[in-house]
Amino acid sequence: MANHLYLVDGSGYIFRAYHRLPPLTNRHGQPAGAVYGFTTMLWKLLDDLGRADGPSHLAVIFDASSKTFRNTMYDQYKAHRPPPPPDLTPQFPVIRDAVRAFSVPCIEEEGLEADDIIACYAKAALAEGWQVTIVSSDKDLMQLIEPGLDLLDTMNNRRIGAAEVVEKFGVPPEQLGDVLALMGDSVDNVPGVPGVGAKTAAQLIQEHGNLENVLAAADGIKKPKLRQSLIDHADAARMSRELVRLVCDRPLAQPLDQLAMQGVPPEPLRAFLEDQGFRSLLTKLGGATADAAPPPPRPADEPAFVHKDYETVTDEAALDRWIADAFAAGAVAVDTETNDLDCIRATLVGISLATAPGKACYIPIAHGGDGLLAEAPAQLSRETVLGKLKPLMEDPSILKIGQNLKYDLIMFRRHGVDVTPYDDTMLLSYDLDAGLGAHGMDDLAKRHLSHACIEFKTVCGTGKSAITFDKVPLDKATEYAAEDADVTLRLWRKLKPRLGLEAATRVYELVDRPLVPVIAEMERAGILVDRAELARLSAEFGQEILRLEGEVHEIAGTKFAIGSPQQLGKVLFEGMGLKGGKKGKSGAWSTDVTELERLAGEGAEIARKVLDWRQMTKLKSTYTDALQQEINPETGRVHTSYSLAVAQTGRLSSNEPNLQNIPIRTEVGRRIRHAFVAGPGNVLISADYSQIELRLAAHMADVPQLKQAFAEGTDIHSLTATELFGEVNRDTRGRAKTINFAILYGISSWGLAARLGTDRADAQAMIDRYFERFPGINRYIAETIAQVREHGFVTTLFGRKLHLPAIKGKTVGERQGAERQAINAPIQGTSADIIKRAMVRMGPNLAAAGLGDVRMLLQVHDELVFELPEAQVDAATAVIRETMERAAEPAIRLDVPLGVEIGVAANWGDAH
DNA sequence: TGGTTCACG
DNA sequence: GACGTACGTGAACCAG
Structure with missing residues (x-):
């Protein structure tokens, strides 16, 4: 196998590592974000050692000083570059230590830029017949591309070869220097030719072959401005050509052989990681103390999915064997099966475990007969199973792995079992791959394991003929349920190792993972809703709807379904001859609020009445009627479910019912909020961040x-x-x-x-x-x-x-849409991170203040709702305010204060 | 199932 | 000069 030399553009990478990570500090309190980013990047590269296109030789190249021969040539070169940020400067020497800790050569040379050193080593290696990969996305380095040499952009894992250069600059690598000279570079202060950008430069070089030919042919160029600019700035262009030319003929400071890689010895790497306090990386190194679980091995040849291997556990000996297996493995995937998607109402039907890929079982607990012929199969009792599983689930040294573990956490909690410690593959995926697809198990299995899971509906059917899981025969139930645990375990082995490498550890460990039990408790708590009040509103709105319906029909002179946008459009714009505006995709008239408001403003009485009718029907069907159905008969409260991995930006979303869109903007709608009440002796506190997104x-x-x-x-x-x-x-x-x-x-x-x-x-x-x-x-x-x-x-x-892959979309609309998302997502997402951090800390902070009775019930993006004994209002208010206002700290020090407005009342409407 | 509308932040 | 036209959600309803 030919040697393959990797040359890492260390200087370029430092800045990227710095900008993509929050300002972390190491355990000495020194800034270390760039150090951490750099270390994980290097680790990832070294992980590829031994792969066919992985490195056999490797070196990291840095800039030694800011003064080089280019400054002698042109004293303004890089003159406008701002100094590095003050918290980055002290990290430079530490990053060099990091490189040495990996036992990797670290090269820099006085008077040369990193680019030049890279060019020298690259040419020397190519002359020996080696493969060369330059780890960088610097456009200057793209000049070096030739057969046997490519660039690797580790940010998106993209390899850049001649084709990519042609795509980006319109010319092959050997002509790139001429294009860059014409364009100039404002960051490095390479002058170029004024008025010539990427497009024009490419066009000129394509036409004339090189810079000298372009300058020679300047007189004959048609566009007057361009012609004059080329004539006036010919010398600047020639100097720019020299500035962008890479030096590649200097002797090598270290012979190529000395760059050979022979794996990474554990020392001094361990000492370095310990000194910096990079615990997740220590864990990866193995034998560390930080995490209970052993590091997931690189998936080698995992067994394919063979369902017949799954075991149905129906006796105590078998269950003991599986539990012993889980203890030996140190990590176990867990999944619960129930008879209802609503985990507050659901009954536990069975539990599946997986201890290794392909090695999984299903423990039925409450399977009955089919209600007709079959009898209930023999199975262990719930008490036996949970009694035996409890020590495993609660053992601090055994990692429990789930997919959407919130659901299982609630099921276990309802039976007196606390699951800890845990990982959630859905959240791992959410924190690694948001924007790249959904995070449900079926989606993930397809994406990462190329496996189509058994669909729930093929086991339980759909529609009216659907059965609950407890009616599924044990062989089929085992195939389905054990597969879920198996898939979950395999997903964890794929996803968990990426966390540190892709800088997602902090969000996962500090925000999303600890949030799971907090949300679980909120859902379990639920909120009290005054059914009688909702019923009164329903009746009142119903009357109003009837009245408005009559009036609308009368004005229109015909009876029609006001709720049908199609019929309404025809009546308004064809029947009554009102001036219609836009039409939608399906060619129907638009009748949305803006259109109806416009008509109402123009004096059409019917438009106002249709708007009122719409508001009333919306309030009645979506809120006053529907909410009554959602009251849990056991608890008498409404238990929403929060999705933790749906919103693209990191927000939560609420469903069944959605309690994040209860009306407040209009007076009528607001009355619905008054039906959300505190229990006897209690009050509700609403605490919301004031203008948080604008502050951010x-x-x-x-x-x-x-x-x-x-x-x-x-x-x-x-x-x-x-x-x-x-x-x-x-x-x-x-x-x-x-x-x-x-x-x-x-x-x-x-x-x-x-x-x-x-x-x-x-x-x-x-x-x-x-x-x-x-x-x-x-x-x-x-x-x-x-x-x-x-x-x-x-x-x-x-x-x-x-991730916003649409930024490279085909249409302008698609790309601009992605740009708008890009502008909004960091702001909306940071706000989501902040309130999540507040929620994670709220329980411990309240408990520390002796306020264990305060229950957090709802989250509405920038608002938290609590229920508590009236006597504790003052003490609780102080803790809630403090926790929310300081939620960004200490990770981020904001330049603006976070304001929190707090209201107290017997119902949600008045608490604002 | 897709389109439209509208409730919230 | 054309493009499509404010970010993020969930639910109800209509029509096919």
């Missing part, structure tokens, strides 16, 4: 005026109105508010115009003015879009990732 935008985009306004507590929309319009009144403040929100969502002049009711030019002028007054916002947007284009994902302040 002020911090992340670094806008001095906004930060000051939040610090001083001045009204933020008035401040914006002053900046934009020079005066504050109801009109300007309202417009400023709209613009402030538009910014958070990724603005377009068209959209803003539609919302402000002005024309596009007017809206554009306002946007320009906003950017002029708050240049930080403009910069944030530009940097965010650049980041997502380069790396394919964006991150929150806490490092949560959202």
